[in-house]
Amino acid sequence: MIRANENYRKLKASYLFSDIARRVEQFQKDNPDTRVIRLGIGDVTRALPPAVIAAFHKGVDDMAADATFRGYGPEQGYAFLREKIAAHDFQARGADIAADEIFVSDGAKCDTGNFQELFAEDIRVAMPDPVYPVYLDTNVMAGRTGEFVDGRYENIVYMDCIKENRFLPQLPETPVDLIYLCFPNNPTGTCATKQDLADWVAYAIENKALILFDAAYESFVRDDALPRTIYEIEGARKVAVEFRSFSKTAGFTGTRCGYTVVPRDCQVFLSSGDAVSLHGLWNRRQSTKFNGVSYPVQKAAQAIYTTEGQAQISELVAGYLGNADIIRKTMADLNFDCVGGDNSPYIWVDGQGRDSWEFFDLLLHNAGVVCTPGGGFGRCGNPYIRISAFNSRDNVIEAMARLKEALK
Secondary structure (H helix, E strand, C coil): CCCCCHHHHHCCCCCHHHHHHHHHHHHHHHCCCCCCEECCCCCCCCCCCHHHHHHHHHHHHHCCCCCCCCCCCCCCCCHHHHHHHHHHHHHHHCCCCCHHHEEEECCHHHHHHHHHHHCCCCCCEEEEECCCHHHHHHHHHCCCCCCEECCEECCEEEEECCHHHCCCCCCCCCCCCEEEEECCCCCCCCCCCHHHHHHHHHHHHHHCCEEEEECCCHHHCCCCCCCCCHHHCCCHHHHEEEEEECHHHHCHHHCCCEEEECCCCCEEECCCCCEEEHHHHHHHHHHHHCCCCCHHHHHHHHHHHCHHHHHHHHHHHHHHHHHHHHHHHHHHHCCCCEEECCCCCEEEEECCCCCHHHHHHHHHHHHCEECEEHHHHCHHHCCEEEEECCCCHHHHHHHHHHHHHHHC
């Protein structure tokens, strides 16, 4: 008898963004003349930069001639891309990361979800609340949690991120083994300081724990005092894995490319207490279950690091941050408390006592604007909504005008 993985039955009935899509679809059917403006899911709307497109075409042309054709590539990524990533994203910031510690992938979502496969089922996992659902759901699927009770899974150490602690997770009072951190944060848009990260690195070293650090939105950081990578912190190479994405940086949401950094210094432990290389384990996992990102896509990603590419993606990011500034100022003018939007494309808005799904429905039905209800990110997210800056400037301006009318 073929049996199911019953851990899947612990998952909530609907994935957050699927539930949003269902509600929006029903609203559109009921109101066919309303043009819905989507400021919910974090999907970019601007085209790929010209330098990226030119390199993409060149990569496709290479595949059209026997002399330049590429078949199976290295599962870890082509050296031409890994070397650019190491030099630009890390070494230029004083972070000691080598090209062979970088694993190119089809996106940070896949890697953050898959990385937990390397760890024992009975480890103690610490999770921020609110949190990007993929971190939590993949640990549920792996059997590390109990049942879903009163808005939370048993056997997970939840770290409340609330106004009183600047929406930053606090060090657990009891030892944990695996820690998820995301900065600039999704969904709240908050950023950690170097001291904040230094405290986490020290905690991980002391407790032989591992930090999974999601830096998918690092390109939106404009404050030079804020860290762009956890490897700016001394000792982080020993206890941290970092995930990056080209999705929001360069518009690759539909193209799919990102990477994960696994330093060779990073270790995990056997039940005997002996240490083993985490780099070796991830390399083995990728070599077994992943055939690499396509050659044209990696050529396109390499173009991000050219002079032209850097200027073009900087313009893209600045455009979205301009949208975020408009959204944040509008909500503040309407007397809503909010955070994010300055070094992040997300604005986290207090619903003034409303349930987050109630607030979502209010904006959808009264303004035709889609946001994301904070309750979908965890129990601490319930009073809030997340508004995304990923849309055109004209749409953001129109959406804010609609919100002013609906919430005045």
